[in-house]
Amino acid sequence: MQRVIEFMLGLTFGLGLLISGMTDPGKVQGFLDLAGAWDPSLAFVMGGGVMVGLLGFGLAKKKVISFSGTPFHWPETAHIDRPLVLGSLMFGIGWGLAGFCPGPALVAMAAGNDKALVFVLAMLGGMVLFDRFKKRDN
Amino acid sequence: MQIDWLNFTPWPALLGGILLGIAASILFLNSGRILGITGILEGLLTPKSSDSPWRFSFLLGIFAAPLVAKFILPANLLSPPRIDANWITVVAAGLLVGFGTRWGAGCTSGHGICGLSRLSVRSLVATLSFMGTGFITVFVIRHLL
Numbered sequence: 001m002q003r004v005i006e007f008m009l010g011l012t013f014g015l016g017l018l019i020s021g022m023t024d025p026g027k028v029q030g031f032l033d034l035a036g037a038w039d040p041s042l043a044f045v046m047g048g049g050v051m052v053g054l055l056g057f058g059l060a061k062k063k064v065i066s067f068s069g070t071p072f073h074w075p076e077t078a079h080i081d082r083p084l085v086l087g088s089l090m091f092g093i094g095w096g097l098a099g100f101c102p103g104p105a106l107v108a109m110a111a112g113n114d115k116a117l118v119f120v121l122a123m124l125g126g127m128v129l130f131d132r133f134k135k136r137d138n
Numbered sequence: 139m140q141i142d143w144l145n146f147t148p149w150p151a152l153l154g155g156i157l158l159g160i161a162a163s164i165l166f167l168n169s170g171r172i173l174g175i176t177g178i179l180e181g182l183l184t185p186k187s188s189d190s191p192w193r194f195s196f197l198l199g200i201f202a203a204p205l206v207a208k209f210i211l212p213a214n215l216l217s218p219p220r221i222d223a224n225w226i227t228v229v230a231a232g233l234l235v236g237f238g239t240r241w242g243a244g245c246t247s248g249h250g251i252c253g254l255s256r257l258s259v260r261s262l263v264a265t266l267s268f269m270g271t272g273f274i275t276v277f278v279i280r281h282l283l
Binding site: 011019040048066099 | 139140141142144145146147148150151152153154155156157158159160161162163164165166167168169170171172173175176179180183184191192195196197198199200201202203204205206207211215216217218219220221222223225227228229230231232233234235236237238239240241242243244245246247249250251252253254255256257258259260263264265267268269270271272273274275276277279280281
């Protein structure tokens with residue numbers, strides 16, 4: 001039953017990305033292009049998501065345990081450090097270059113887009129590369 | 139600043155955003171998990187047995203979305219992807235996004251939607267960082283190069 005719920009939530013998330021226009025890199029870049037003809041739509045995506053999220057996570061803060069009985073996995077790190085900032089800055093460059101972030105790229109790939117498929121493969125490569133670097137550091 | 143009224147779609151954007159918020163809220167309230175694509179992929183690339191099944195189901199749901207959309211959504215609500223980037227740029231962008239999101243421990247979903255909804259300052263810093271370089275990058279490729 002939990003697996004079905006998670007599947008439906010993934011589906012809802014994917015449909016949300018499709019309807020919002022996030023799966024269209026042209027639209028994403030239109031939002032990131034402040035100096036050109038600016039398309040503010042994505043601010044509404046973020047606004048809608050956070051508006052609902054504030055309610056959901058606000059409710060979770062008052063609860064001890066999730067509906068399925070498992071504990072809440074609140075993120076453990078709260079401090080601001082170099083990896084957080086440098087990694088996010090790097091992610092933003094890639095996001096601007098192609099107009100894809102991870103979720104929408106997965107949806108566009110599933111829709112059969114060949115460039116999205118190559119993007120996702122490169123993205124997974126980048127993730128594996130990061131793990132290599134991290135292992136070498138430790 | 140000049141608004142692109144022709145491509146501005148506030149209602150589908152808001153509706154889509156609300157769906158993202160619903161998925162993130164219910165996943166946390168029901169399963170106690172943060173809806174972050176970076177974390178989900180990380181969990182699948184380096185599986186820790188008991189953590190994997192929910193990630194796998196959620197990912198299958200994402201993959202099913204385009205097919206389901208064809209049946210239940212009007213075609214005019216779905217914009218086909220317009221990709222300006224050439225193949226080399228797509229590969230470079232993918233590498234940067236993959237490495238960067240793992241390094242910064244999150245992307246637009248985990249930091250952007252869930253983090254801001256939790257009122258996490260850490261996620262706010264991450265979101266401002268990637269939006270900042272996103273704005274700069276598009277400025278460079280569209281107006282300087």
